[in-house]
Amino acid sequence: GESVGLHLPTLSVQEGDNSIINCAYSNSASDYFIWYKQESGKGPQFIIDIRSNMDKRQGQRVTVLLNKTVKHLSLQIAATQPGDSAVYFCAEGVHSGTYKYIFGTGTRLKVLA
């Protein structure tokens, strides 16, 4: 079946270092991808998205890379800060009237002082 998964369930990073969170997806028809951040006690929050006609997109301190050949998505966070500690989800979307999303299980990012 279709699935979206994450390579590392927990990632610990020193404050100031860069973080890379990876995600594999399986549906080649997926054409829209999102990274969400979920802090404790809150719902998932949109971070950055990318469409399948792109392979890289940059935001403020975050970059998403898409490799359609191997169905791989990554989120890079530059100069990781304590406030970045959270669970990060990737989601793949397929348009069928409206978009339907499959979410990954999430990676917990811990920022070490």
Added chain:
Amino acid sequence: ETGVTQTPRHLVMGMTNKKSLKCEQHLGHNAMYWYKQSAKKPLELMFVYNFKEQTENNSVPSRFSPECPNSSHLFLHLHTLQPEDSALYLCASSQSGGANYGYTFGSGTRLTVV
């Protein structure tokens, strides 16, 4: 706040109780969703409403009953739940059709069934 408000934030209920979860969005979106989030599992889609009409029921047990009176409000009525229904219930909204920018989620209702 994200523009999607869920109440209550926490709920403890017995297996014979009847309760309701409420979701309200102030974003002008026309699609609303209920998701279940359990520990160590991906988000599970439960129901989808587009323009107040239910367009998807993802094989959810009948003890969960959604209601969408208008595009801004969504309810999840609960009755005779089981302990395994304990989870975080997330409401989300989006603008269906045209460009899509994913969902806006509420903060969720943490449900404990005892």
